Amino acid sequence: AQSVTQLGSHVSVSEGALVLLRCNYSSSVPPYLFWYVQYPNQGLQLLLKYTTGATLVKGINGFEAEFKKSETSFHLTKPSAHMSDAAEYFCALSNSGYALNFGKGTSLLVTP
């Protein structure tokens, strides 16, 4: 069975502060891992993905994530939060090669 757990349904950071959104996974086979962002009333936009190779993955808008097999984690970070980063963030995995299995999401609030 495969699953994704996002720790913290709500995270609040100050503008300019480090963003850290946590994601742990469970998978019986090496997974593909993803982070998506969702703005209100919109669909999901891919931030970054890990398939194979380098474990530190860089994505759009200054985000990056590190795949740590020993910790079964794929946490999302950004050095300096911007007001426009406020959104819902979803971690997802797949080991089927197509269907995505999403976590419940983390709502990021950025305060001035």
Place this chain on the structure above:
Amino acid sequence: GAGVSQSPRYKVAKRGQDVALRCDPISGHVSLFWYQQALGQGPEFLTYFQNEAQLDKSGLPSDRFFAERPEGSVSTLKIQRTQQEDSAVYLCASSGDGGFEQPQHFGDGTRLSIL
């Protein structure tokens, strides 16, 4: 168009009515996916098409849910005899292939409310 288009954006129906939700994928995209997103939850996989073939429908919650993609482009998700628990946002995504070398592009969804 440039992206995945879903219609209608909002749909209100009375319990027991049938509804049809449309998805126009990005032109040329082989793979098409439907997901259901309940309030405050992450999307859940419903079904997957490669061209006109429905390769996986394991996520469809009941036999009231039916999806088709007869010509390998536009897809319709139909829900018969709707129930209140069907209220959710239905997301469609498409990709150039079934793997992850090309990402899934999502539409803005159809918000379905069952009264």
